[in-house]
Amino acid sequence: MNDTPRVCVQVQSAYIESQSAPEEERYVFAYAVTIRNVGRIAVQLIGRYWLITNGNGRETEVQGEGVVGEQPHIEPGGEYQYTSGAVLETPIGTMQGHYQMIDADSENFRVEIPVFRLAIATHIH
Template sequence: MYKATTRAILVTVQPQYLPDQSEPAKSQYVWSYTVRIENQGDVAVQLRSRHWKITDGLGRLQEVKGPGVVGKTPLLRPGDTFEYTSGTPLSTPSGIMGGTYQMVDEAGVKFDIEIPTFSLDTPTAQRSLN
């Protein structure tokens, strides 16, 4: 489990390799990831957009930007949580992923919150520390 807190908004991510959707012989590896966003603050916030940075095992960066997540722009009142599952493919057996969500508070102030960087590793991936 990977965690980051920004302005009392806790984001946790749990990635999972999907061997049934992957084809290593064709350099196709697929992961799902479940994200939980919890408003631990005292003001309502709404998720407006996402900005992901996905880096494969060869260091190639792909950026994904867009409105909301899984077609939604959830409003999180104090104490609320929102959870969703999505996925990503890579052409290498490992990589990393992280980014930011743009939020807006009830006063209309926009701010970014951190999505913790998390590791995407197949069970057989050779791991190295950089």
């Protein structure tokens, strides 16, 4: 029996025009994350790390405990969803990072979050 934790992460991003001010170089994006436990043991998300890169290559690192004030437990076959946001000085950028997790056997592991795009639809190339 393989008890290795298996966690999948999906992200969808959207430009929030109503909160943005392009004339002030303020572009607001929301991103919705779904974290699925496709393994056979329970896991808990205990920390996060994001690398946010704007269209000019400027990088910002964000790290901390949990996500949106929570450190969710995710049972086998279960999922956790949350929405958060990022503010860029450019109409296009990227995010990537990882979640620090712990399984039911108190083993720490990391789940990579592949790069995803933050962009106004008219600026996607």
